[in-house]
Amino acid sequence: MQTIHMCDLYGQYLTMKDEIDTAIQDVIKSTHFIKSGKVLDFEEKLATYLKTNVVSCGNGTDALQLAFMALELQPGDEIITTPFTFVSTVETAVLMGMKPVFVDVCADTYNLNADLIEAVITDKTKAILPVHLFGQCADLEKILTLAGKYSLFIVEDACQALGTDFYFEDGTVKNAGTIGDVGCNSFFPSKNLGAFGDGGAVYAKDEQLTNKIRSVANHGMKAKYEYERIGMNSRLDSMQAAILEVKLKYIEKHIKARQNAALFYDEKLKNIDEIDLPLRVKYSSHTFHQYTIRTEKRDALQKYLGEKGIPSMVYYPKVLHLQAAYKNLGYQKGDFPVAEKLSETVLSLPMHTELQAEQLEYIVKNIEAFYENS
Ligand SMILES: *Cc1c(COP(=O)(O)O)cnc(C)c1O
16 A cells, blocks of 8 residues: 555646646746746636636735735724634734734534624724635625625635535525635645645635735736835746646546545544544535544544554644734633634544545544544
């Protein structure tokens, strides 16, 4: 059996090697490494796939900053979000002088508990920032209602959810990241659509807002050497765009492969009492950026699997409201008990597009063995 990886980027590359190698060579031959037609080509293809407007940028963290800047959020503005996420979700907001206001998450979906949002809305609240953690959407319909009632923006952190569908109660289906005012995505190599380096994208329905995002990402430029606003330099380079354009063709196949692996885990692990499986909600598909279980014996299980050559990861071992960097926000241990408990009990199992049946069998067999003997 081949070595089991948490995420097998090389194995995946081999399945598209000729196309990717050619795409890279074409960029080298063109010498248009920055702001080429390749970048626009890719943006257009992604926009078609998502049925929205797309502006590519340097990474997912920048995507969030571009969203906040284009929406003209100001120092002192409050944004409501989850403490159980990657640090980027709040980092740029704090850099811009804004104040993240956390609400706890749901234990079974790991996503923002929409029922807790209304209680923390103040007259300084400007936006709600749901994160579609691990590839499944937060409860957007409830969030949309609140945003409408209090005139708030919705910025979706869809960095882990490219390709995820949101199902509205009336039957409408939309892509994660295209439902709020702005959506943010990352092409970090291990994400659902990963580059061979950094990359990101911002989505917006509104044309004017899209143009503003494009201007902010390009130094606030209006015409050459004429600047209409303060911007930043955030761009996807042509090499990454060329690689992503190839990989985008296979996104559905890759999502299917993740979902099949997840179904296998579900089926084989569901009878182990001491494990809670990731819940599937009726309002979202799940693209399994991660397959994350919960268990009281998390650390012992992780150690046991490690000894058997099975990698696993803890996303996330420490909640944001207790991080030293964010202690000025004034939160304390116990403020968000569900998120805190998750940080002690979650474990993400190997999840990627190249997992083989034999490897999956070996993983679940060892998980079963661990619980039989513990
Ligand atoms: C990956 C990620 C980001 C940031 O993406 P980068 O491209 O690494 O800057 C932001 N939010 C979440 C939830 C992420 O998973």
